[in-house]
Amino acid sequence: MLPFIIKRIGQSFLVLLITGVIAFSMFRFVGDPIENMLGQERTAEDVERLRGQLGLDQPVPIQYVKYLAEAIQGNFGVSYRQGREVSEIILERAPATLELAAVSATFAVVLGIALGVFTAIRRDGFLANFIMSASLIGVSLPTFLIGILLIYLFSVELNWLPSFGRGEVVDLGWWTTGLLTESGLKALILPAITLGLYQMTLIMRLVRSEMLEVLRQDYIRFARARGLSDKTINFRHALKNTMVPVITIIGLQLGAIIAFAIITETVFQWPGLGLLFINAIQFVDVPVMAAYLMMISVMFVVINLVVDILYALVDPRLRASST
Amino acid sequence: MKKVTGLLAVTALLSSTAIVNAETLRWARAGDALTLDPHSQNEGPSHTMRHQMYEPLMIRDTTGAFEPALATDWAPSADDPNVWVFNLRQGVKFHDGADMTAEDVVFSYERAKQPTSDMKELINSIVEVRAVDDYTIEIVTDGPNPILPANLTDLMIMDKDWTEANNTVNVQDFEGGEITYATTNTNGTGAYKLVSREPDVKTVMTRNDDYWGIDQFPMDITEIIYTPIQNPATRVAAMLSGEVNFLQDMPVQDLARVNDSDGLVVKTAPQNRVIFFGMNQGADDLEADNVDGANPLADVRVRKAMSMAINRDAIQQVVMRGQSQPAGMIAPPFVNGWTAEMDAESATDVEGAKALMAEAGYGEGFSIRLDCPNDRYINDEAICQAAVGMLGQIGVTVNLDAIPKAQHFPKITDGATDFYMLGWGVPTYDSEYIFNFLVHGREDDIGTWNGTGFDNDDLDAKIISLASNTDLEARNGDIADIWRVVQDEQLYIPIHHQVLNWGMSESLGIDVDPEDQPMVKYFSTN
Numbered sequence: 001m002l003p004f005i006i007k008r009i010g011q012s013f014l015v016l017l018i019t020g021v022i023a024f025s026m027f028r029f030v031g032d033p034i035e036n037m038l039g040q041e042r043t044a045e046d047v048e049r050l051r052g053q054l055g056l057d058q059p060v061p062i063q064y065v066k067y068l069a070e071a072i073q074g075n076f077g078v079s080y081r082q083g084r085e086v087s088e089i090i091l092e093r094a095p096a097t098l099e100l101a102a103v104s105a106t107f108a109v110v111l112g113i114a115l116g117v118f119t120a121i122r123r124d125g126f127l128a129n130f131i132m133s134a135s136l137i138g139v140s141l142p143t144f145l146i147g148i149l150l151i152y153l154f155s156v157e158l159n160w161l162p163s164f165g166r167g168e169v170v171d172l173g174w175w176t177t178g179l180l181t182e183s184g185l186k187a188l189i190l191p192a193i194t195l196g197l198y199q200m201t202l203i204m205r206l207v208r209s210e211m212l213e214v215l216r217q218d219y220i221r222f223a224r225a226r227g228l229s230d231k232t233i234n235f236r237h238a239l240k241n242t243m244v245p246v247i248t249i250i251g252l253q254l255g256a257i258i259a260f261a262i263i264t265e266t267v268f269q270w271p272g273l274g275l276l277f278i279n280a281i282q283f284v285d286v287p288v289m290a291a292y293l294m295m296i297s298v299m300f301v302v303i304n305l306v307v308d309i310l311y312a313l314v315d316p317r318l319r320a321s322s323t
Numbered sequence: 324m325k326k327v328t329g330l331l332a333v334t335a336l337l338s339s340t341a342i343v344n345a346e347t348l349r350w351a352r353a354g355d356a357l358t359l360d361p362h363s364q365n366e367g368p369s370h371t372m373r374h375q376m377y378e379p380l381m382i383r384d385t386t387g388a389f390e391p392a393l394a395t396d397w398a399p400s401a402d403d404p405n406v407w408v409f410n411l412r413q414g415v416k417f418h419d420g421a422d423m424t425a426e427d428v429v430f431s432y433e434r435a436k437q438p439t440s441d442m443k444e445l446i447n448s449i450v451e452v453r454a455v456d457d458y459t460i461e462i463v464t465d466g467p468n469p470i471l472p473a474n475l476t477d478l479m480i481m482d483k484d485w486t487e488a489n490n491t492v493n494v495q496d497f498e499g500g501e502i503t504y505a506t507t508n509t510n511g512t513g514a515y516k517l518v519s520r521e522p523d524v525k526t527v528m529t530r531n532d533d534y535w536g537i538d539q540f541p542m543d544i545t546e547i548i549y550t551p552i553q554n555p556a557t558r559v560a561a562m563l564s565g566e567v568n569f570l571q572d573m574p575v576q577d578l579a580r581v582n583d584s585d586g587l588v589v590k591t592a593p594q595n596r597v598i599f600f601g602m603n604q605g606a607d608d609l610e611a612d613n614v615d616g617a618n619p620l621a622d623v624r625v626r627k628a629m630s631m632a633i634n635r636d637a638i639q640q641v642v643m644r645g646q647s648q649p650a651g652m653i654a655p656p657f658v659n660g661w662t663a664e665m666d667a668e669s670a671t672d673v674e675g676a677k678a679l680m681a682e683a684g685y686g687e688g689f690s691i692r693l694d695c696p697n698d699r700y701i702n703d704e705a706i707c708q709a710a711v712g713m714l715g716q717i718g719v720t721v722n723l724d725a726i727p728k729a730q731h732f733p734k735i736t737d738g739a740t741d742f743y744m745l746g747w748g749v750p751t752y753d754s755e756y757i758f759n760f761l762v763h764g765r766e767d768d769i770g771t772w773n774g775t776g777f778d779n780d781d782l783d784a785k786i787i788s789l790a791s792n793t794d795l796e797a798r799n800g801d802i803a804d805i806w807r808v809v810q811d812e813q814l815y816i817p818i819h820h821q822v823l824n825w826g827m828s829e830s831l832g833i834d835v836d837p838e839d840q841p842m843v844k845y846f847s848t849n
Contacts, residue, residue, distance in 0.1 A: 031729025037498065039365045040747075040760070041444045043768040053498055078500025082522060083358060085500055148556050155564040163560040164552050165524070269552045271524040278553070279523070282698070284729045 012301040019297040024064045033284040077287035097272030104196030112200040116207025138201030147194040147267035164269035195264040210242040346545040352571035355551040360505045361479035362494045365441040377479035377511030385834045387657040404467040411458040417482040425454035430483035440494040445474045467793040473751035485510045514844035541847035570826035592835035594823040596748040600816040603741040605776015611692035611741045624683040626813035631676035632717045647819035660754030660802040688718020694740040699728040735774045758786040
């Protein structure tokens with residue numbers, strides 16, 4: 001078991017290094033940060049001075065190595081746009097994104113499983129068919145369009161919910177939360193639906209097909225023959241066996257929700273990490289872009305590592321072949 | 324039925340009173356201020372934010388004319404042409420209650436000259452600022468400087484004691500990631516006081532009831548809540564839903580939508596920014612064209628023909644939906660040196676242009692690459708696309724390369740483009756500023772944005788002499804002469820003056836500022 005884990009961790013580090021190299025070599029194509037940092041009155045001397053100060057006059061590989069050396073010590077540099085420590089900005093923005101991700105993941109999981117079970121049990125019902133057709137919207141419409149449509153309906157036309165921002169937040173010192181105020185909760189609804197809709201329809205469709213599969217199994221038939229109630233069969237026996245692959249998908253999708261909150265956050269002006277990243281791209285704020293990309297790749301690598309290890313624990317065959 | 328109508332009337336009444344009492348300005352625009360330190364970051368949104376809380380010696384009103392702020396009047400000294408004398412306003416207090424005196428002005432100007440200051444270029448002609456008495460200062464420049472006040476309108480005055488007490492005398496080292504007391508706290512003399520600020524999220528200000536000008540200005544707004552909203556559609560939705568009652572950076576395609584909504588109105592004014600194309604006439608051969616061994620743009624007839632091929636009215640109507648003013652010169656109106664006659668020198672004449680092309684030996688045309696930003700000016704890429712079609716009519720095949728501004732502008736300053744779009748604003752309201760950056764031959768610290776390769780030593784000498792010519796009449800004569808050369812040489816192809824649109828609740832009385840710099844103390848409610 002131990003050699004397997006060590007090998008996986010080693011691979012993870014390799015993936016991180018490669019992501020870093022790709023990210024760093026792409027920054028050159030985003031543009032020249034100096035352009036945004038100095039006004040139109042700048043002189044050639046100012047440009048040279050700033051370039052030297054930021055180390056942008058050095059070749060990209062050297063910049064990368066220097067960056068890594070600093071990053072390992074927890075120093076991610078200074079944002080070109082805000083003039084503050086990147087680590088400080090990321091810590092400040094993380095609660096907004098994590099809260100949004102948690103709420104939309106809960107929404108996606110709860111509603112996804114409930115609707116999935118419902119459409120599987122009432123396979124031919126009118127409502128179930130309607131839900132199945134409607135769920136195509138969730139899969140096919142791009143996130144920004146869903147966001148704009150929700151804003152149009154609930155903010156502009158009905159005036160029920162705010163169209164942007166996070167509302168009033170309560171500062172707990174190490175964490176800011178919008179869950180404790182009315183305006184904060186109201187502000188969460190539309191972004192959470194927008195962000196979670198795709199995952200919800202995905203989970204729903206997965207649960208439905210898995211459930212249909214399970215309901216055809218022999219043991220369900222025997223259960224019926226024994227005269228067990230529908231409720232017991234559906235929820236105690238069938239659902240349990242449906243959940244195994246679903247849980248794997250949920251785990252992986254959680255990472256995707258955090259990473260791809262970018263579009264939702266831009267549409268709703270949600271002050272989280274995704275919006276920070278978009279701002280950074282437009283301003284060519286290299287330290288922020290680098291830190292964000294590294295953070296997201298660490299997150300995915302860790303999730304995959306955990307999943308791999310769990311698989312190995314669950315399935316002895318994987319362990320055997322790897323040692 | 325009666326009951327229902329009564330109910331409707333009551334709700335209508337309720338909602339209308341809600342609008343009338345809109346003393347809170349809920350203000351949104353695309354970006355946020357980068358810092359609150361008055362002498363860091365010489366940049367639009369940062370200045371706008373600071374102007375609510377801090378004040379310079381004088382400001383510009385919405386027509387571009389000077390208006391006294393902390394100075395009541397100013398004039399060049401009668402004894403020494405290198406000295407300006409400013410009389411300061413008496414009885415002005417900072418937000419913490421301290422008196423504003425000459426000592427604070429001297430201190431603030433010295434602070435603005437520090438190496439980390441972003442304002443130092445604006446005042447690099449200043450040698451010394453000295454206090455004559457508590458309410459008079461003299462500014463000594465390195466030579467006669469007839470337009471000195473034009474450079475002072477964004478130079479905020481801080482309280483010396485407050486700044487020293489809070490250990491924030493040094494301007495923040497922005498690139499070094501320094502956070503100082505002054506980057507997050509303010510103590511100005513302005514009409515509004517800072518309540519709270521979360522960068523990129525929300526800034527709240529409240530009215531300064533001890534403001535010196537509280538009886539002179541409307542100052543009907545008691546609270547300001549400023550939120551940057553980046554996505555244009557969300558910005559407009561926030562206005563339509565009533566969450567925001569004052570909006571800058573209005574997307575052109577939504578103007579009608581907002582204007583047609585109940586209780587909302589869009590106000591428009593020409594902006595201090597002109598959009599134009601530059602052409603590299605200086606090179607012997609161009610890289611971005613298909614003509615070998617020659618530079619078609621070096622021939623003034625080709626440059627004239629290209630300008631004549633551009634149908635500015637069509638761009639105004641189709642691309643800009645009416646939201647622009649066709650331009651014939653690269654100076655915004657209200658800049659000293661601008662004339663209506665020169666701004667009209669832009670007639671479209673495709674046949675004449677073809678004849679000129681033939682005369683220049685390019686009757687068959689040529690092809691060239693046009694470099695264009697796609698995220699800097701209003702509809703920048705669409706304007707370039709329109710120009711591609713128009714230039715095609717006279718045989719100039721244009722390959723458009725539209726890229727983000729962060730990649731586009733280095734091409735101009737590095738001389739890596741032969742045909743490019745550029746926009747220019749004139750913060751000093753004087754033509755000298757345009758000449759220094761766009762007409763003077765390119766050197767290290769002058770002509771930095773002149774990507775045309777145009778370099779005329781006589782003209783350069785004339786441009787340099789403008790800086791110290793105190794005979795304003797002769798100076799204006801020189802400015803007119805320089806413009807004549809720029810026009811005759813067709814140094815640039817002017818396209819249009821951008822127009823500013825501000826969306827607001829009908830209950831707000833706001834005049835659009837050509838610098839896109841609202842000052843809330845002028846806002847009234849009715």
